[in-house]
Amino acid sequence: MTQRALIVGLGIGGMSAAIALKRQGWMPVIIERAAERRKGGYFIGLREEGKNAAAALGVLDVMEKRTPDHIQFWDVHKDGTRRRIVDLTQETNAPIAVLRGDIEEALWHGIEGKVEVRFGTIPVAIINGATQVHVTLQSDDGQETTETYDLVIGADGVRSTVRKLIFGPDEAFFHSIGTMLCAFPLARPVAGFKAGDGLMIADVKRTLTVFPLEGRPSTALFSYRTKHPERASKKDPFPTLRHIFADLDVDGIISKALEDLSATDDFLFDSVQMVKMPHWSKGRVLLLGDSAWCLTLYSGMGASAGMIGGQALGEALAACPNNMDAALQMFEAQMRPFVRKHQRFIALRSQLFVPSSRISLWGRRVLWQILLRSRNYLSRKSS
Numbered sequence: 593m594t595q596r597a598l599i600v601g602l603g604i605g606g607m608s609a610a611i612a613l614k615r616q617g618w619m620p621v622i623i624e625r626a627a628e629r630r631k632g633g634y635f636i637g638l639r640e641e642g643k644n645a646a647a648a649l650g651v652l653d654v655m656e657k658r659t660p661d662h663i664q665f666w667d668v669h670k671d672g673t674r675r676r677i678v679d680l681t682q683e684t685n686a687p688i689a690v691l692r693g694d695i696e697e698a699l700w701h702g703i704e705g706k707v708e709v710r711f712g713t714i715p716v717a718i719i720n721g722a723t724q725v726h727v728t729l730q731s732d733d734g735q736e737t738t739e740t741y742d743l744v745i746g747a748d749g750v751r752s753t754v755r756k757l758i759f760g761p762d763e764a765f766f767h768s769i770g771t772m773l774c775a776f777p778l779a780r781p782v783a784g785f786k787a788g789d790g791l792m793i794a795d796v797k798r799t800l801t802v803f804p805l806e807g808r809p810s811t812a813l814f815s816y817r818t819k820h821p822e823r824a825s826k827k828d829p830f831p832t833l834r835h836i837f838a839d840l841d842v843d844g845i846i847s848k849a850l851e852d853l854s855a856t857d858d859f860l861f862d863s864v865q866m867v868k869m870p871h872w873s874k875g876r877v878l879l880l881g882d883s884a885w886c887l888t889l890y891s892g893m894g895a896s897a898g899m900i901g902g903q904a905l906g907e908a909l910a911a912c913p914n915n916m917d918a919a920l921q922m923f924e925a926q927m928r929p930f931v932r933k934h935q936r937f938i939a940l941r942s943q944l945f946v947p948s949s950r951i952s953l954w955g956r957r958v959l960w961q962i963l964l965r966s967r968n969y970l971s972r973k974s975s
């Protein structure tokens with residue numbers, strides 16, 4: 593009999609799992625809290641691992657790529673002077689620049705018309721049986737139904753409801769980096785910079801980074817350090833950022849970016865939390881993507897990990913068709929080394945985005961310069 597999986601969350605992890613399970617003859621059903629599919633989002637640099645995973649899922653070719661032809665990155669100082677630095681998007685193994693929405697759109701091509709998707713629906717209770725899971729679902733109109741599945745996959749992001757219902761509260765698994773982020777698309781080019789220019793205005797404990805994209809306005813990323821990120825995440829982003837960045841408004845770049853923030857609903861304002869769990873499954877409930885291992889933006893690998901995870905789950909279920917425990921263990925054994933590797937240096941990598949001290953601010957500037965010079969040297973040598 594065809595096995596049924598309920599996937600909670602129509603993000604990168606959820607759609608990747610749906611494509612992989614469908615291929616293995618499963619019948620996935622996706623529920624999504626939002627009333628409709630989200631679009632847009634923030635800049636993502638998709639590296640080799642992510643490109644390979646997207647290709648394996650059959651969606652790389654349909655994915656919009658937005659790497660500018662003539663990209664230049666600038667370190668903008670408080671006094672208005674600027675210095676060329678290495679292109680942040682090319683920091684390692686030549687990622688392609690995309691929006692989160694581009695990856696989701698490509699994955700959507702893989703499931704549209706093939707997988708049942710129910711919007712405006714959340715899980716409110718999960719009973720984890722020996723061979724099946726009973727899930728009570730609630731739709732936007734308050735209606736509740738209970739359905740039975742062979743597997744439930746919580747791909748519902750860093751603040752996962754499935755994780756709370758089955759494994760425990762967020763605090764048990766969150767590892768704070770002590771930073772906040774606010775990411776959103778800018779409505780217009782940054783005055784004084786060319787299309788294809790990216791920039792970073794950095795000071796101790798706060799940074800604005802602008803990531804350029806081909807054919808559409810750049811996306812902005814405000815980051816700052818705070819002792820109480822969870823408390824900060826409940827605040828209103830606009831006055832909070834205006835206050836924190838007030839004396840860093842070089843050439844009005846900060847205030848114009850904040851004007852754009854106040855005019856859009858497409859923003860993410862949240863604390864940065866790594867998720868660490870001893871196990872990603874209990875019985876027949878599995879977590880996948882940010883809900884299981886959130887690698888944070890500092891790893892540059894979260895989107896890739898979601899796609900790799902979906903693919904790995906499909907392969908594990910195919911390898912152990914009659915033994916769910918073995919399949920879930922195989923999935924875990926496959927994904928653990930990758931996740932461990934990328935979680936290890938997150939605190940250190942966060943220094944590149946938001947330096948915590950003057951020394952780190954200075955060290956970061958020196959590093960970008962060295963990288964730029966060595967890249968220029970290598971490209972001169974090869975031409």
Ligand SMILES: Cc1cc2nc3c(=O)[nH]c(=O)nc-3n(C[C@H](O)[C@H](O)[C@H](O)COP(=O)(O)OP(=O)(O)OC[C@H]3O[C@@H](n4cnc5c(N)ncnc54)[C@H](O)[C@@H]3O)c2cc1C
Nearest residue numbers: 601603604605625636637748749753881882892893894895
């Ligand atoms: C600013 C920023 C920059 C980043 N840059 C990069 C990068 O350069 N490279 C990279 O690889 N990664 C990057 N990432 C990480 C990447 O975006 C994430 O790891 C990835 O999008 C996570 O996908 P996901 O499907 O696990 O979770 P999400 O994207 O959080 O998706 C979860 C889905 O579940 C839905 N949902 C939530 N709760 C419920 C519920 N109770 N019921 C039903 N549905 C629910 C949500 O609406 C959402 O659709 C970045 C992240 C940020 C924030």
